[in-house]
Every structure is written in C-alpha cells, then in structure tokens.
Amino acid sequence: MKFHKSLIAMVGVLAVGASVAFAQSPAFFRIGTGGTAGTYYPIGGLIANAISGAEGKGVEGLVATAVASNGSVANINAIQGGSMESGFTQSDVAYWAHTGTGLYEGKGKVEDLRLIATLYPETIHVVARKDAGINSIADLKGKRVSIDEPGSGTIVDARIVLGAFGLTEDDIEAEHLKPGPAGDMLRDGALDAYFFVGGYPTGAVSELATSAGISLVPISGPEVDKLLEEYSFFSKDTVPAETYSGVAETPTISVAAQWVTSAKQSDDLVYNITKTMWDENTRKELDAGHAKGKMITLQNATTSLGIPLHPGAERFYKEVGALK
Incomplete structure (x- = not known):
C-alpha cells in the first residue's frame, strides 16, 4: 500500500510542468x-506539505516529508550521516555542534551544518503534578523528574x-x-515533573492540563539572570495565563527552534x-495549521544566527532585504 501511495505522489509531482519534470x-x-x-x-508536517511540489504549489519536483525522531541531536547526526536532508534543532545544540563545544565537546565539529531559517521561540516547560508541591526548580530535589532521552x-x-x-541528576x-x-506517568502519579522544550501551547501538555491538572514550574530569579549571562542562546520568556487550562502566567526561558541542513x-x-x-x-498554511505557526516570520528567520546560513537561503534573504 505504501508503495502505491509513493508511486501516485511521484506521478503527481511529475505531472506538474511536464517539460521540466520529465527531465x-x-x-x-x-x-x-x-x-x-x-x-x-506538526510544524514539520506543515512545512513539508508547503514545500512539496504538488497541485501547482511548492518546489517543482520536490517530495518533502516530516520524519519523527529523537529531536535536535538525533537530527543533526542524521544530517551529518546523510540519512536526513534537513531537520529541526534548538539553537543551542546547533551552535554546540558547529563549534564542537558544549554537548559536542571532544566529538569534533559538524562544520557542514547550515541554517535555512530560525522558526520560533522554544519555551522550556517544567510540567509538574498539581499536588507535587513543586513551586521552584530548587523544589525538584529528591523528586521523580524526567529530563528526556539522551x-x-x-x-x-x-x-x-x-x-x-545547584542541582545535578x-x-x-x-x-x-x-x-x-x-x-x-505524571497522570498516573508515578512521576512528579518533567522537562519539555517546545513552542507553547503543545497538544500533549494541553491535554494533560485539562484531564489531570498541572502546574508549570517557574524558571526565574537571580540564578536565571546568571544563567542568561553565561549562555547567550537563552532568552527570558513567559507562558501567558491560561495557555494551559488552570495554569497562571509563568516566567521561564527559551531557545530558538531552527531548521538546518548540510552545506x-x-x-x-x-x-x-x-x-x-x-x-x-505557505504563510496561510502556517497561520491556519498550528498555534506556533503565526510566530514563524520572515523577520525572525535570520535571528539567533549561531551557525552560518546555507548560501541558497542567504541568497534569498538578501534578495528580499531580510539580510544586508
């Protein structure tokens, strides 16, 4: 069945502008x-659909797909290894990979990593059980906390x-x-809190807030001011009240979500x-398709440039005046 769908998609792409496509x-x-x-x-799905060359739109002859993965590091590794043409990553991870520092210390530089676009702020959520008594990051001490996969x-x-x-694992x-x-696990009482980095609102957290009730743990205070001085890829952020049902306005920090590829x-x-x-x-699809889509703007596309732009992307941004 999958083979037939792929074949139909390829035939559809070839049908667009036959003089070029058949060549x-x-x-x-x-x-x-x-x-x-x-x-x-979901954002990857919207972009893949928008850039795929079908039904008279997108890039002619292009078949783009969004692929689920383990996130930033896994995507960069896949781009480096050639099993993905592009991927999403946090701006901090992209910087570390390209410079061979931080997470990539001693692992060598991913020198071919290039930026297509900065997309939107990725907010650090610390989602806690409402009855867990966690009101600050310091309160996580001794608690059952998920920090995501390696x-x-x-x-x-x-x-x-x-x-x-002042805490470690x-x-x-x-x-x-x-x-x-x-x-x-949080809903079942087997976990007290978990870290999640992503644009708000995210469906899984929204559902959890509605069905079980949650609190968001603030990331603020002098400790965070010091952190921001040390790590320039973080910015102050705020999750507005009622972004998640029953949750008050919560101060936190964010990184930038970026779409990267290989040179x-x-x-x-x-x-x-x-x-x-x-x-x-594409603008219409992003605006209508996801709450975070409206935050993906041309004005933000060339911000948080921790790694070089791909020459193809740079050419476009200079043409439209988004880059000098």
Whole structure:
C-alpha cells in the first residue's frame, strides 16, 4: 500500500510542468522533527506539505516529508550521516555542534551544518503534578523528574537549568522519557515533573492540563539572570495565563527552534525551498495549521544566527532585504 501511495505522489509531482519534470527525477527532502507529541512534528508536517511540489504549489519536483525522531541531536547526526536532508534543532545544540563545544565537546565539529531559517521561540516547560508541591526548580530535589532521552536537546537544557540552582541528576530521581510517556506517568502519579522544550501551547501538555491538572514550574530569579549571562542562546520568556487550562502566567526561558541542513545540499535547491517557505501560500498554511505557526516570520528567520546560513537561503534573504 505504501508503495502505491509513493508511486501516485511521484506521478503527481511529475505531472506538474511536464517539460521540466520529465527531465529530472523527484528530489526527496526529509525533515527530521521530534516526537509526535511535541511541536516539531506538526510544524514539520506543515512545512513539508508547503514545500512539496504538488497541485501547482511548492518546489517543482520536490517530495518533502516530516520524519519523527529523537529531536535536535538525533537530527543533526542524521544530517551529518546523510540519512536526513534537513531537520529541526534548538539553537543551542546547533551552535554546540558547529563549534564542537558544549554537548559536542571532544566529538569534533559538524562544520557542514547550515541554517535555512530560525522558526520560533522554544519555551522550556517544567510540567509538574498539581499536588507535587513543586513551586521552584530548587523544589525538584529528591523528586521523580524526567529530563528526556539522551540525544535530545531537552536533556542538555534540563541539566543546565538544574545546575543553575545547584542541582545535578544525582539530586533527583531521574527518568529519561519523551514527553508523551512522561505525561502518562505524571497522570498516573508515578512521576512528579518533567522537562519539555517546545513552542507553547503543545497538544500533549494541553491535554494533560485539562484531564489531570498541572502546574508549570517557574524558571526565574537571580540564578536565571546568571544563567542568561553565561549562555547567550537563552532568552527570558513567559507562558501567558491560561495557555494551559488552570495554569497562571509563568516566567521561564527559551531557545530558538531552527531548521538546518548540510552545506552539501545544492544552493539552488535550498534557495527554492527557502523562497517557497516564505511565500503567501505557505504563510496561510502556517497561520491556519498550528498555534506556533503565526510566530514563524520572515523577520525572525535570520535571528539567533549561531551557525552560518546555507548560501541558497542567504541568497534569498538578501534578495528580499531580510539580510544586508
């Protein structure tokens, strides 16, 4: 069945502008995202649909797909290894990979990593059981806390946040779960809190807030001011009241979600993908498709430049005046 669907999709792409399409094979462009319960996956689906060349839209001859993954580090590794053409990552992880520092200390630099676009702020959520008595990061000491799986950007940031308050994994009962399973354990009383990094509102947290009741743990205070001085890729952020049912306004911090690729991808292909990413049709799909879609703007596309832009993307941004 999957074979037939793929064949139909390829035939559909070839039918668009036959004079060009029959001269070339479809180009496949995978976008590594994250777990299906997070924000990367639905946003990746919207972008893949928008840039795919079908029904007279997108990049002619392109078949783009969003692929679920373990997140930032896994996506960068897949791009480096050639099993993905592109992927989403946190800005901190992209910077560490490209410079061979932080999480990538001693692992070598991913020198070919290039930016297509900065997408939106990724908020650090510390989701707690309403009755867990957790009112600050310091209160996580001795609690059962999931900090996400190894290979995710979330686990890196969780360790940094804990460290800012003088805690390590040894000070908590650490679990290593994706947000979906972590939420299930929280609902069942088997977990006190979990870290999640992603754009708000995220469906899994919204559902948990409605069905079981949650609190968001604030990430604020002098410890955080010091953290922001040390790690420039973090910014102050606020989750507005009632973003999640019953949860008051909560101060926290965020990183930027970025769409990255390899310098090995052709300049023309990435130029056309970037151009399509910011056209009127894509804008409509992003605005209508996800609450975070409205925050993905051309004005923000060239911010948080911790790594070089891909030459194809850079060409487009200079053409439209988004970059000097």
